[in-house]
Amino acid sequence: MRIQPAELQAWADHRRAVLDRLEPGQAMLLFGAHHHLRNGDAEYRYRQVSDLLYVSGWEDPEVAVLLRPDGDRRFQMWVQPKDPEREVWTGVREGTEGAVERYGADHASPWGQLEAELGEQLLGVHTLYYAAARDPQQDALVMRAIAGVRRKAERELFVPVPSAFVDPGRVLHELRLSKTEHELSLLREAARITSQAHVAAMSAAKDGVFEYELEALIDYRFRTLGGNGPGYTSIVGGGAGACILHYITNREPLRAGDLVLIDAGCEYRNYTADVTRTFPVDGTFTAAQRELYQLVLDVEVACIESVRPGLCFSSLHELAVRLLTEGMVRLGLLEGEVDQLIEDKDYRRYYMHGTSHWLGMDVHDVGAYVGEGESRRLQPGMVFTVEPGLYVPPDDERAPERFRGMGVRIEDDILVTQDGYEVLTAGCPKTIEDVEAACRG
Ligand code: GLY
Numbered sequence: 529m530r531i532q533p534a535e536l537q538a539w540a541d542h543r544r545a546v547l548d549r550l551e552p553g554q555a556m557l558l559f560g561a562h563h564h565l566r567n568g569d570a571e572y573r574y575r576q577v578s579d580l581l582y583v584s585g586w587e588d589p590e591v592a593v594l595l596r597p598d599g600d601r602r603f604q605m606w607v608q609p610k611d612p613e614r615e616v617w618t619g620v621r622e623g624t625e626g627a628v629e630r631y632g633a634d635h636a637s638p639w640g641q642l643e644a645e646l647g648e649q650l651l652g653v654h655t656l657y658y659a660a661a662r663d664p665q666q667d668a669l670v671m672r673a674i675a676g677v678r679r680k681a682e683r684e685l686f687v688p689v690p691s692a693f694v695d696p697g698r699v700l701h702e703l704r705l706s707k708t709e710h711e712l713s714l715l716r717e718a719a720r721i722t723s724q725a726h727v728a729a730m731s732a733a734k735d736g737v738f739e740y741e742l743e744a745l746i747d748y749r750f751r752t753l754g755g756n757g758p759g760y761t762s763i764v765g766g767g768a769g770a771c772i773l774h775y776i777t778n779r780e781p782l783r784a785g786d787l788v789l790i791d792a793g794c795e796y797r798n799y800t801a802d803v804t805r806t807f808p809v810d811g812t813f814t815a816a817q818r819e820l821y822q823l824v825l826d827v828e829v830a831c832i833e834s835v836r837p838g839l840c841f842s843s844l845h846e847l848a849v850r851l852l853t854e855g856m857v858r859l860g861l862l863e864g865e866v867d868q869l870i871e872d873k874d875y876r877r878y879y880m881h882g883t884s885h886w887l888g889m890d891v892h893d894v895g896a897y898v899g900e901g902e903s904r905r906l907q908p909g910m911v912f913t914v915e916p917g918l919y920v921p922p923d924d925e926r927a928p929e930r931f932r933g934m935g936v937r938i939e940d941d942i943l944v945t946q947d948g949y950e951v952l953t954a955g956c957p958k959t960i961e962d963v964e965a966a967c968r969g
């Protein structure tokens with residue numbers, strides 16, 4: 529299950545796209561993620577850096593990738609070598625053989641030889657795409673490798689060694705922003721699994737169930753339906769917990785009469801969905817909950833319906849802010865002129881986060897939001913979230929009492945198509961009627 533032919537092809541396609549954008553004399557160096565300890569000797573489950581995954585598919589630690597458009601080592605890797613003793617503890621390794629035979633590297637060496645070999649492989653490279661100044665140890669290794677060959681390069685070979693460093697994101701993140709058909713098939717599957725898990729949570733919620741029980745149910749569905757697990761820590765906030773944006777303790781009991789907000793997305797083969805639904809614990813919205821929920825839903829749908837190629841990314845947030853502010857005035861949450869409330873940012877009292885972000889291998893995926901001083905325009909193949917919300921703190925005496933302690937967010941994943949959009953998460957109920965039906969199970 530670890531590696532599929534379609535994926536091998538996809539990584540090769542990504543790699544070729546990167547190599548096509550590099551000129552002779554340029555190269556790209558990527559490092560894998562470190563292990564991180566949770567406590568004591570216990571490690572977090574390993575997740576590879578998305579940039580390195582994107583061009584290689586390599587999921588194991590202690591790895592570096594060098595891409596060079598000239599020469600016969602266009603795709604070179606340093607990886608953990610086969611080691612029967614270590615493999616007893618941590619599992620079978622692909623080794624250098626696997627890197628070449630299965631992952632398509634032109635050459636692979638053991639990870640431990642990186643420092644000794646890297647300098648030589650950078651002879652003739654004047655510009656290195658390398659994410660400098662993020663990891664001092666990696667920086668030091670790269671500099672030592674270059675220093676080791678500089679003298680010979682300059683005095684004997686008359687070739688350059690890297691003297692200019694460019695962030696790999698300049699090339700890679702632009703590519704990652706536009707999803708291929710293969711990537712879209714993975715995101716669709718992530719969205720399908722995520723929708724089913726949210727529906728399961730809706731039907732399982734009731735008075736006295738703990739937030740962590742819904743979190744566990746969602747995890748269970750993600751994994752039994754074929755996903756890797758959550759693409760980010762799930763948020764399950766009952767009642768006023770929904771007003772804490774990054775609430776992940778998930779430890780309180782749910783109470784009939786409250787809403788519960790769940791922000792959870794399944795990661796499927798390294799691509800994640802990002803979905804929020806808010807629903808009544810006992811399955812029926814109260815009148816006040818309906819008012820707030822319907823406002824957020826109407827804004828969400830209006831934002832989604834505005835999506836088309838050429839639209840400025842920032843206009844999604846501008847539209848959400850305008851419509852939410854108008855709605856807040858109607859519901860008595862804000863008082864005053866809508867334009868003034870927007871100018872003074874008064875809407876931030878109840879809507880304090882952005883409306884959209886790119887989505888892909890990372891939940892807050894890579895890709896510039898602004899280019900040449902203006903907001904990015906949407907193009908077919910881009911995927912992003914739309915996630916307006918309103919959060920009324922329980923002790924906010926300025927808010928009408930009936931809304932206090934309520935938090936509502938609705939979040940879907942949207943693909944820009946040639947003539948509009950596709951809601952990847954359309955299978956997850958969100959109208960009041962459909963949500964109440966899902967709660968009934
Ligand atoms: N789940 C994180 C977000 O919605 O941005």
Ligand code: MN
Nearest residue numbers: 802913915939
């Ligand atoms: Mn999101």
Ligand code: MN
Nearest residue numbers: 791802803939
């Ligand atoms: Mn989310």
